[in-house]
Amino acid sequence: MTAEPKPCDLLVSGDLILTLDADHRIIKSGAIAVTDKTIVDVGPADALGVKWTPAATIDGRNRILIPGLVNVHNHTPLMITRGMIEYIGFAPMYTPGIPQGHWLNEDDAYALSRLGMYELLRAGCTTVMDFYRYPSSCARAAAELGVRAVIAGRVHDAEPGSLAGGRHEYSRAIGEASLKENAELIERWNGHDGGRIRCDWAPHAPDTCSDDLLREVKKLADAHGGNVHTHLSQLPAELEAIKARTGLTPPQLMDKLGLLNDKLIAAHCIHMDRHDIELCGKAKMTVAHAPIGNAKGGRIAPIMELQEAGARIALCTDTFSGDLIEAMRWAISMQRIHHQGNVLDPKIVLGWGTREGAQALGMGDQVGSLEVGKKADIVLLDNRSPTLAPLIDGYGVLVHSASGHDVDTVIVDGRVVLSGGRLTLADGDAIIANAQKAANVLWQRAGRQPIG
Numbered sequence: 001m002t003a004e005p006k007p008c009d010l011l012v013s014g015d016l017i018l019t020l021d022a023d024h025r026i027i028k029s030g031a032i033a034v035t036d037k038t039i040v041d042v043g044p045a046d047a048l049g050v051k052w053t054p055a056a057t058i059d060g061r062n063r064i065l066i067p068g069l070v071n072v073h074n075h076t077p078l079m080i081t082r083g084m085i086e087y088i089g090f091a092p093m094y095t096p097g098i099p100q101g102h103w104l105n106e107d108d109a110y111a112l113s114r115l116g117m118y119e120l121l122r123a124g125c126t127t128v129m130d131f132y133r134y135p136s137s138c139a140r141a142a143a144e145l146g147v148r149a150v151i152a153g154r155v156h157d158a159e160p161g162s163l164a165g166g167r168h169e170y171s172r173a174i175g176e177a178s179l180k181e182n183a184e185l186i187e188r189w190n191g192h193d194g195g196r197i198r199c200d201w202a203p204h205a206p207d208t209c210s211d212d213l214l215r216e217v218k219k220l221a222d223a224h225g226g227n228v229h230t231h232l233s234q235l236p237a238e239l240e241a242i243k244a245r246t247g248l249t250p251p252q253l254m255d256k257l258g259l260l261n262d263k264l265i266a267a268h269c270i271h272m273d274r275h276d277i278e279l280c281g282k283a284k285m286t287v288a289h290a291p292i293g294n295a296k297g298g299r300i301a302p303i304m305e306l307q308e309a310g311a312r313i314a315l316c317t318d319t320f321s322g323d324l325i326e327a328m329r330w331a332i333s334m335q336r337i338h339h340q341g342n343v344l345d346p347k348i349v350l351g352w353g354t355r356e357g358a359q360a361l362g363m364g365d366q367v368g369s370l371e372v373g374k375k376a377d378i379v380l381l382d383n384r385s386p387t388l389a390p391l392i393d394g395y396g397v398l399v400h401s402a403s404g405h406d407v408d409t410v411i412v413d414g415r416v417v418l419s420g421g422r423l424t425l426a427d428g429d430a431i432i433a434n435a436q437k438a439a440n441v442l443w444q445r446a447g448r449q450p451i452g
């Protein structure tokens with residue numbers, strides 16, 4: 001006798017499901033059942049059609065289903081610099097001639113963060129770690145658009161004007177203000193919407209924070225219990241400043257202050273010698289690898305060496321875009337240039353952009369694969385796109401040929417937040433117009449005449 005069908009909230013079908021689970025299960029003509037924001041069944045569509053009576057369905061004909069992508073380091077308000085910073089510099093905080101972070105007001109940060117969050121969803125990123133000034137604006141943008149986010153403030157006590165001028169001058173008042181901003185963010189937003197929005201601490205970089213400020217962050221982050229997010233060994237200027245101040249390398253300083261551990265997610269990790277790499281590996285920290293940004297700055301990070309030494313590698317887009325699929329193939333190509341060999345394959349970098357990112361953020365049991373018990377964060381790609389053919393093993397064409405533009409529908413926490421490439425919870429056109437308006441004013445202040 002067949003069991004009675006059970007009710008569920010949503011049944012999503014697809015021509016193909018790449019589960020990215022531990023066995024890399026691929027299901028042809030599959031379906032996913034969702035109840036209470038959670039995946040309750042994954043399998044052949046025929047079988048699930050008999051087992052479940054859904055309240056709503058998404059017909060996934062001509063669709064490939066993959067888990068929502070996990071982007072472990074981003075600054076949505078820095079969308080302001082895109083398409084311009086590439087001419088002028090590398091890391092915005094150290095670069096003169098662009099709108100500086102301290103020029104933005106809260107409304108600017110909110111308008112630009114909405115643009116960044118929109119782009120992330122449009123490209124299939126369902127989880128993002130985002131930190132900048134006015135972090136509550138970023139949390140608000142993520143909450144409103146339906147993104148799963150870890151948000152932090154940009155904690156530093158180096159005076160931004162001095163950094164853009166090539167100097168490191170520290171101000172206690174700036175440090176205290178940025179600590180206050182991060183603390184207020186945590187108070188207001190941590191745990192919002194059933195934990196969809198989480199908050200952490202983010203000291204900007206070891207050279208933009210004094211030793212005292214880093215010690216204070218360590219204390220606060222230990223009490224809070226989440227990750228610590230930072231930039232590490234990003235620039236020669238950072239190494240020189242730390243050397244002059246402490247006689248150490250950036251990883252040595254972080255280690256001395258107790259911050260180099262498995263809770264640390266550090267972007268870049270470019271300028272590291274063998275000793276630094278071994279130290280980071282032993283600490284089991286996570287490298288937030290930003291291949292697109294690194295390449296645009298003419299740099300390659302030693303991520304294979306860091307992985308070999310024991311560090312976890314996860315992926316991010318940092319300042320430049322929200323398309324993590326593009327970042328995956330840049331990661332592969334750059335390491336093949338660096339090592340003059342075939343050192344990476346699509347399955348590994350897909351893992352970095354999903355499971356590894358989820359693990360790093362302490363969400364390994366929640367997101368990063370399509371499995372029973374995980375959150376229903378699902379991306380549907382349109383497989384009528386010419387870039388997704390021919391499908392042979394699925395992974396190769398996805399990483400080497402697809403892009404965020406092939407994303408049709410995005411589900412976060414069992415809720416459709418993007419459909420037919422359009423946001424469902426906000427007006428995408430208005431978001432772009434408002435971000436352009438904010439950018440026009442800020443770039444005019446930097447001496448440019450925007451055409452948008």
Ligand SMILES: [Zn+2]
Nearest residue numbers: 073231267318
């Ligand atoms: Zn960054």
